[in-house]
Amino acid sequence: xxxxxxxxxxxxxxxxxxxxxxxxxxxxxxxxxxxxxxxxxxxxxxxxxxxxxxxxxxxxxxxxxxxxxxxxxxxxxxxxxxxxxxxxxxxxxxxxxx
Numbered sequence: 001x002x003x004x005x006x007x008x009x010x011x012x013x014x015x016x017x018x019x020x021x022x023x024x025x026x027x028x029x030x031x032x033x034x035x036x037x038x039x040x041x042x043x044x045x046x047x048x049x050x051x052x053x054x055x056x057x058x059x060x061x062x063x064x065x066x067x068x069x070x071x072x073x074x075x076x077x078x079x080x081x082x083x084x085x086x087x088x089x090x091x092x093x094x095x096x097x098x
Contacts, residue, residue, distance in 0.1 A: 009042040046084045048074045
């Protein structure tokens with residue numbers, strides 16, 4: 001996770017080894033990055049993947065990301081596929097009575 005601007009983060013370099021795929025690990029990683037992004041005050045999360053990664057593209061779409069034009073260093077790269085998701089606000093921490 002890296003900052004693009006004070007309200008937008010970018011998810012970078014997510015990878016699950018072949019032998020661990022199809023176990024929900026990638027979804028857990030996405031959830032963890034999204035949680036951390038909200039904690040950091042981001043309301044938007046972006047990512048880039050290659051057009052030769054159909055499984056990744058399907059995962060991101062199923063996780064609520066939508067296709068956007070290439071951004072930043074990916075502008076002009078014909079192989080880049082970029083996505084974005086608006087994040088819901090972080091849930092407030094509610095103290096439990098002791």
